[in-house]
Amino acid sequence: MICPRCDSEKVNLLTKSPVGGAWEVYICETCCFSWRSTEDDDIKDPNKYDKRFKIDKDKISELDQIPPIPALLEEKN
Amino acid sequence: MAYKDLREFLALLEKENQLVRIKEEVMPEPDLSAIGKSAPSIESAPAVFVEKIKGYKNSVALNVHGSWQNHALMLGLPKNTSIKEQFFALDEKWSKYPIKPVWVNKEQAPVKEVKITTDINLFDVLPLFRVNKYDGGFYISKALIVSKDPDDPDNLDKQNAGTYRIQVKGKDLVGIQPLPFHDIAIHLKKAEEKNQPLPIAICIGNDPVLNFMSSTPVEYAQSEYDFAGALKGEPIELTKSEQGNLDVPARSEIILEGYIIPRERKIEGPFGEFPGSYSGARLQPEVRIHTITHRTNPIFENLYLGMPWTEIDYLLALNTSLPLYRQLKRDFPEVVAVNAMYTHGMGVIVSTKSRFGGYGKAVAMRLLSTPHGMPYSKIVIIVDEFVDPFNLEQVMWALTTRVRVDKDVVTIPFAPGMPLDPSSEPAGMHTKLIIDATTPVAPDKARDTELLDVPKKTEFWLNYLKNIARSEVN
Numbered sequence: 001m002i003c004p005r006c007d008s009e010k011v012n013l014l015t016k017s018p019v020g021g022a023w024e025v026y027i028c029e030t031c032c033f034s035w036r037s038t039e040d041d042d043i044k045d046p047n048k049y050d051k052r053f054k055i056d057k058d059k060i061s062e063l064d065q066i067p068p069i070p071a072l073l074e075e076k077n
Numbered sequence: 078m079a080y081k082d083l084r085e086f087l088a089l090l091e092k093e094n095q096l097v098r099i100k101e102e103v104m105p106e107p108d109l110s111a112i113g114k115s116a117p118s119i120e121s122a123p124a125v126f127v128e129k130i131k132g133y134k135n136s137v138a139l140n141v142h143g144s145w146q147n148h149a150l151m152l153g154l155p156k157n158t159s160i161k162e163q164f165f166a167l168d169e170k171w172s173k174y175p176i177k178p179v180w181v182n183k184e185q186a187p188v189k190e191v192k193i194t195t196d197i198n199l200f201d202v203l204p205l206f207r208v209n210k211y212d213g214g215f216y217i218s219k220a221l222i223v224s225k226d227p228d229d230p231d232n233l234d235k236q237n238a239g240t241y242r243i244q245v246k247g248k249d250l251v252g253i254q255p256l257p258f259h260d261i262a263i264h265l266k267k268a269e270e271k272n273q274p275l276p277i278a279i280c281i282g283n284d285p286v287l288n289f290m291s292s293t294p295v296e297y298a299q300s301e302y303d304f305a306g307a308l309k310g311e312p313i314e315l316t317k318s319e320q321g322n323l324d325v326p327a328r329s330e331i332i333l334e335g336y337i338i339p340r341e342r343k344i345e346g347p348f349g350e351f352p353g354s355y356s357g358a359r360l361q362p363e364v365r366i367h368t369i370t371h372r373t374n375p376i377f378e379n380l381y382l383g384m385p386w387t388e389i390d391y392l393l394a395l396n397t398s399l400p401l402y403r404q405l406k407r408d409f410p411e412v413v414a415v416n417a418m419y420t421h422g423m424g425v426i427v428s429t430k431s432r433f434g435g436y437g438k439a440v441a442m443r444l445l446s447t448p449h450g451m452p453y454s455k456i457v458i459i460v461d462e463f464v465d466p467f468n469l470e471q472v473m474w475a476l477t478t479r480v481r482v483d484k485d486v487v488t489i490p491f492a493p494g495m496p497l498d499p500s501s502e503p504a505g506m507h508t509k510l511i512i513d514a515t516t517p518v519a520p521d522k523a524r525d526t527e528l529l530d531v532p533k534k535t536e537f538w539l540n541y542l543k544n545i546a547r548s549e550v551n
Contacts, residue, residue: 017131023105031358032252
């Protein structure tokens, strides 16, 4: 399975429905996107996922950090 | 107060015809967000209790705060109370701060009825669903999150109960968004400087006053619990968390206990946010959940937020207005009322009497230096004391007839801004706009004009007509 948002191949089964085998939820290890098997194809299918919301997996580390990680106290002195 | 927790409030809403039940089974997507979008659009804007969701065990409550009727009932007022009357009733209740909470033993706390510490799977307890289509995952959008100041853990005033968005990222892992100006970010910074995990409790399905206060910008060393007690006129019941020595609501439906993993950031978002647009994906902290406690048959109360107005706008309305009103009133007693209901106070209207020329601008500048107004407020309109800031027709009258654009409109470029505001560029900076729509007083001057009078006996006829209209309805 391929992540519909970042096209990573590192996709895991997050959970099955607690009741009655109704659906599964998958999660991408790379971009943390999660989706349910019963959602529409434009959420589940990498080719149909809206390009405006696609994520370039190589640029994830460049995203802004919120909040910034502070310096360790001992490093300050 | 007529209710003690979410369950009792839902029963009150049902009695007042402000709650509808959906008994047929619905799909998590797209039904739950479509219900959340629809509820505030109908006239009574009721809360919705969805009994069965495909594949899940538990029920969902939506739009609990999403109408002025529900808002009034939360404050213990008749459901038809006007917004301005609710504002002043809230102000009166606010004066009772602080009413300190009481603590109950874990055995007496309903939220401890069930305790899970092994094989945690959030989906077993929470009927999670996608709130907006391009959200990065399933969100807990209406939780009250408790944390303590790591340098002062016994200080209950510095303990924080705030609402921050939570993205589910694993069976026992969630992402959290502490923006730098939020109180929890102060706690996190202190913990991360020492490379320590920060214990937190994510409390879901609370007394509606608690969610109201956890969305309210009170001062750092003011307790949301003490304010919630003041609004109710009686103490909130708290109990101790299983770990981390946190004080948590005893009557919540579900509490997820965990800790923020120090000095790590992982991708979170996007998430459809209160300005009516998506906020982008960013690197944010994650929380490992180690314990869940919940009531028997817990109710998952969550929030749909869409293009304003939806439920969230009621949770960012009078509770944004009142602290700003109080902060202004302290130094500028002429201030009559503050309407900061627009996009969490990004737009604010203040009515004030002017003590001397330029007073309106001075009031606006003070607003822009309050802790909330500094980053959030972008467009500030000041109107005369006789203009009702909650009546936009009156405000437009003031703008069209009082403002001399050449001297009454001021911009302040590159001031602190709210990053979720899509016009904030770079995110976190924006230009402020002040419009002084007050009538000039000396030494400022304007052309002589006299306002029209209200005809004698207007009050008599107003009541007369109201009574006729009311008897025709009945």
